[in-house]
Amino acid sequence: MQTQTLSEENYLKVIYHLDKDGLKKITPTAISEALNNNPASVVDMIKKLVDKKLVQYEKSKGVKLTDKGRNVAILIVRKHRLWEVFLHEKLGYGWDEIHDIAEQLEHIQNSELADRLERFLGFPQYDPHGDPIPKANGEQAISYKTLLAEIAPGNTCRVVAVKDTSSSFLQYLKKLDIGIGTKITVLDKIPFDNSMSIAFGKTEATTVSKIFAENLLVHE
Amino acid sequence: MQTQTLSEENYLKVIYHLDKDGLKKITPTAISEALNNNPASVVDMIKKLVDKKLVQYEKSKGVKLTDKGRNVAILIVRKHRLWEVFLHEKLGYGWDEIHDIAEQLEHIQNSELADRLERFLGFPQYDPHGDPIPKANGEQAISYKTLLAEIAPGNTCRVVAVKDTSSSFLQYLKKLDIGIGTKITVLDKIPFDNSMSIAFGKTEATTVSKIFAENLLVHE
DNA sequence: CATAAAAATTAGGCAAGGCTAATAAAATTT
DNA sequence: AAATTTTATTAGCCTTGCCTAATTTTTATG
Numbered sequence: 001m002q003t004q005t006l007s008e009e010n011y012l013k014v015i016y017h018l019d020k021d022g023l024k025k026i027t028p029t030a031i032s033e034a035l036n037n038n039p040a041s042v043v044d045m046i047k048k049l050v051d052k053k054l055v056q057y058e059k060s061k062g063v064k065l066t067d068k069g070r071n072v073a074i075l076i077v078r079k080h081r082l083w084e085v086f087l088h089e090k091l092g093y094g095w096d097e098i099h100d101i102a103e104q105l106e107h108i109q110n111s112e113l114a115d116r117l118e119r120f121l122g123f124p125q126y127d128p129h130g131d132p133i134p135k136a137n138g139e140q141a142i143s144y145k146t147l148l149a150e151i152a153p154g155n156t157c158r159v160v161a162v163k164d165t166s167s168s169f170l171q172y173l174k175k176l177d178i179g180i181g182t183k184i185t186v187l188d189k190i191p192f193d194n195s196m197s198i199a200f201g202k203t204e205a206t207t208v209s210k211i212f213a214e215n216l217l218v219h220e
Numbered sequence: 221m222q223t224q225t226l227s228e229e230n231y232l233k234v235i236y237h238l239d240k241d242g243l244k245k246i247t248p249t250a251i252s253e254a255l256n257n258n259p260a261s262v263v264d265m266i267k268k269l270v271d272k273k274l275v276q277y278e279k280s281k282g283v284k285l286t287d288k289g290r291n292v293a294i295l296i297v298r299k300h301r302l303w304e305v306f307l308h309e310k311l312g313y314g315w316d317e318i319h320d321i322a323e324q325l326e327h328i329q330n331s332e333l334a335d336r337l338e339r340f341l342g343f344p345q346y347d348p349h350g351d352p353i354p355k356a357n358g359e360q361a362i363s364y365k366t367l368l369a370e371i372a373p374g375n376t377c378r379v380v381a382v383k384d385t386s387s388s389f390l391q392y393l394k395k396l397d398i399g400i401g402t403k404i405t406v407l408d409k410i411p412f413d414n415s416m417s418i419a420f421g422k423t424e425a426t427t428v429s430k431i432f433a434e435n436l437l438v439h440e
Numbered sequence: 441c442a443t444a445a446a447a448a449t450t451a452g453g454c455a456a457g458g459c460t461a462a463t464a465a466a467a468t469t470t
Numbered sequence: 471a472a473a474t475t476t477t478a479t480t481a482g483c484c485t486t487g488c489c490t491a492a493t494t495t496t497t498a499t500g
Contacts, residue, residue, distance in 0.1 A: 007457065029477060041458050043479060048456095059466085059478075091336040104328045110321045116311040227487065249447060261488050263449060268486095279448080279496085 002052070006107055009076055010035065011045050012054060013106075015063055016073035025062035071138060075114065078134040080106035081127035082117045088128040089121070095128045095180040096165070128180060130160025130219050144220055148184065149194070149213035156185045157218035164215040172212075177201055184218065222272070226327050229296055230255065231265050232274060233326075235283055236293035245282035291358060295334065298354040300326035301347035302337045308348040309341070315348045315400045316385070348400060350380025350439050364440055368404065369414070369433035376405040377438035384435040392432075397421055404438065 014034045018026045028042040046063060049055040054069035065073060083105040087098040115136055125141050126132055132141040151157050159182045162169060173179065178200060187205060188197040194210035224232065234254045238246045248262040266283060269275040274289035285293060303325040307318040335356055345361050346352055352361040371377050379402045382389060393399065398420060407425060408417040414430035
């Protein structure tokens with residue numbers, strides 16, 4: 001079982017993420033946009049991945065991971081999310097700081113590492129962003145992430161991530177004292193402008209805009 | 221403050237280790253032997269490191285780390301040893317499995333990582349091989365590692381590492397039931413062949429050869 | 441000191457992964 | 471269907487790090 005280069009791993013991961021729904025065609029351009037590089041580079045790499053039997057490629061159907069390629073990708077995602085849990089829970093990093101570090105840690109190679117880390121962390125199901133952590137056999141829980149906007153009045157949810165990561169939004173959240181883990185109860189939805197009235201922490205009722213509610217990811 | 225490539229970091233680390241005593245001249249050949257590559261490659265890299273002001277180079281004096289280069293090297297060693305503690309104590313890896321993984325982890329870039337890891341681990345002074353962990357300010361405890369051969373009769377010490385890592389030696393140790401942490405009391409030294417009589421665990425007295433005693437590193 | 445041996449350096453190349461510019465092929469529009 | 475626009479692909483080049491095969495330069499030795 002040969003290993004992959006760092007670059008190959010990054011391609012596999014991006015292809016895996018682009019394939020989320022399995023519906024849309026994964027084109028060289030889509031990959032180049034995700035990796036922020038040139039389509040020509042992507043075409044080169046696709047050839048290498050095809051040679052290594054990690055992906056299949058037909059211009060008509062786009063790129064598809066082979067089983068082998070998917071397993072590699074899932075293991076990378078598994079390591080990424082486990083390391084995120086470690087960074088957040090054990091080292092105390094904020095949920096906005098962990099991604100870039102996990103992006104490096106996910107490439108550490110050792111056959112037992114993911115399993116040992118998982119055990120050490122107590123077999124977490126979700127990472128600090130609410131994304132499910134694939135198990136050793138590749139299975140993975142369903143993501144329960146939804147938009148705050150989709151929570152029905154009367155229900156309570158827990159903040160797991162933000163969609164918009166602009167500092168203006170993050171600062172607003174800070175001012176409200178809403179962070180990862182904050183429990184929010186939806187009190188009411190105003191049909192007129194789709195704003196909602198919510199309660200959380202010591203705040204008994206505040207109104208937030210539609211845009212706000214569409215950028216906060218929660219876990220029911 | 222620019223960062224270094226993986227390869228540059230490895231050169232700095234090797235130069236730092238070769239400089240242990242600060243006495244012998246660090247030549248391109250010595251570096252190439254440590255890195256297992258070609259002297260010509262080393263000459264190329266020395267030029268890059270000189271340009272980046274990480275090392276100084278004069279054919280007469282050999283390579284010397286600048287303060288800047290030394291700081292980078294010490295941070296790598298710090299991260300390496302902290303990760304070794306993590307792998308051993310938290311993930312339960314054996315002391316012979318951690319080096320290769322730490323070799324990868326030491327290159328993870330994040331300004332707070334070493335400090336947070338150090339705090340999480342409870343400010344360990346030594347790694348699982350008995351090597352001192354540099355502090356954030358670059359200071360470092362003295363290594364107490366010595367050869368079993370140098371322990372005087374009547375003294376007790378603790379095994380921290382092996383010098384010879386051949387499987388024949390490791391198997392012999394396993395058979396004797398000596399591992400990292402085993403406490404050994406030196407009972408007697410036989411001047412004739414420099415063998416020694418030692419006690420450890422349930423073994424009340426065994427004789428080991430000079431070669432044996434010169435390959436076991438202990439901490440007094 | 442002259443010579444042999446060892447070490448350092450230079451020159452020229454190679455593979456990985458990127459990039460730009462040019463061309464070919466698809467997909468859309470009209 | 472033809473024309474236009476968008477994508478994909480090819481060709482050629484660059485940088486990083488490494489290599490081999492000369493060619494100096496040092497260092498040791500007779």
